[in-house]
Amino acid sequence: MAVKRLQNYINGEWVDSAADEVVEIINPARGELLSECPMSTKAELDAAMQAAKEAYPDWRNTPPVARARYLHRLIELMEDNFNELSVVQTTEHGKTIDESRGETRRGIEMVEVASGIPTTMQGFNLEDIAHGIDEYAIYQPLGVFSCIAPFNFPFMVPLWFLPFAIATGNTFVVKPSPRTPMSQSKLFEMLDEAGLPPGVVNMVNGGAEVADGCMEHPDMQGVTFVGSTPVARHIYKKCGENGKRVIAQAGAKNFIVIMPDAEIDKAMVSLVSSFFGNAGQRCLAGANLLVVGDDKTYKNVVDKFVEAAAAIRVGDGLDESVQMGPVQNAASKQRILKMMEKGLAEGATLTLDGRKPNIVGDLPEDCFLSPSVFENVTREMSLAGEEIFGPVASILRAGDLDEAIDIIHSVPFGNAASIFTNNGKWSRQFQHDVAAGNVGINVGIVAPMAFFPFGGMRDSFFGILHGQGQDVVRFFTECKVVITRWF
């Protein structure tokens, strides 16, 4: 049977790419070939840009409430196809079906919040700034924006941006991750069915050539990106050189601090979910477990954490008994294994060894790992400071909260950090002092809701305004100030 080659969506039409090069999309749990993703050319991006540019004048003049109605239709379609959307994510990415359903729900939430644009895009005014003179500020769209999407949340991440961009009156081009492009194809089927005017949303599959095109095209107003820190830094620089707005959400190495008074039994589900959910492939995953306290506290935490991690059932995410799926591809697994070897060479102790996976069912091992836990990790080690993006936890120790925060700041990332404690003073000190954009107090995965900005500091974020919430509405609009006097 011929394998389906994914198409681009340009100017309201599904079109074949002229590209010769394709990336095979393989189900990481089963090793089955699912589809082929074309590595589209710059000319194909240019066609999408042209369509988006031509659609812009009419679209920006469409009343915000009418633009929001398209989003209401999209929500309906996504709800109707909730499970199908979720199954595609699991199939191409490997995450469990619950995780995919969570991703679908979070994606829908973005559209729901964006559909409030008649309120959230409003400006402000003041009468009589001088005698008989009024002043007001209005927010206007800018033109064409784009999203360069990551592989780890293939459905949701473009929805951090796309609905807000079009709700504010801009037009949009998505470049899905070539590793997990099928979820976006599904989303675009629904955008098509929602009846948006041609050119308002476009999708061009591809790799660096399309991404570079987004950053270089003279009509592109801004680029949104989620991915690794080196790429985010490159995008930030290149967009700066080309005078484009940019939101570049980057890598992470998130700490979870356990204070001696933490309710560890209640925290355990949260901890395990944070470290090993999505097989550790999320920028909000716990990576470093930092235990504050004496040997007794430490042993209690580590024993329970290791026991819970060891019990995780690994397998195909479509099997409802499975709690952790594979990592997204075989290269990821090899990269993770290499980082684990490096950690061992640096002197860390591999307390729970997940290198040889214990898989539910008869599945190829290519992309599977079981959870791993390292002890005796110090801040100088690569295990503590480098992003692994896999199901690997590193355990560190600190004498007190000051030292714990100091250790956190020795790592260049600042995406998320959590503390587990019942002590209000410690909690306040933590949220006040820690240099992380998303802070959790007795919460393991600090994922901001759609109506709050997605934080990020230091090497985890490049830009000024963040994704989601009011920040992203401001990102997609320009503030114009008007001063009026009537004679």
Add this chain to the structure above:
Amino acid sequence: MKLNTMAAVMTFVSKIEEESAAFYEKCADKYPEMRDTFLSWSKENRKFEKNVKRTYFGVITDTLESNYAFEGLDTDDYTFETEVPSDASKAIETAHEIEGRIRAFYLKAAELSESLMADIPRLFKKIAKKREDRQIPA
């Protein structure tokens, strides 16, 4: 079978609500004197299933700790007989047995899902409570 994940719990909820609803419908046909009671239970079971699914799909997010909350829930503890007995008193006995099992399941699931978003354990408890009132005089 152990139920480890929220998805597996959802599938099991569908199974027990569907099977019990079908049992009550058969009982309603066979025992006309209790027809209204059995049909109302059947209808309510299907409503429970719908409510649980709606809640699950409504609150599940990428932060929900749904893959790890249900350690200790085993379907073997909550299975029940669905063959319609040949006399009415046995049918009532079986119905009460089913209700007891399903109620126990929801209470245990509520206890284990305390760490999830509050909607889920709250609904489980509510369904268990509603079932407490289900009595057919023998």
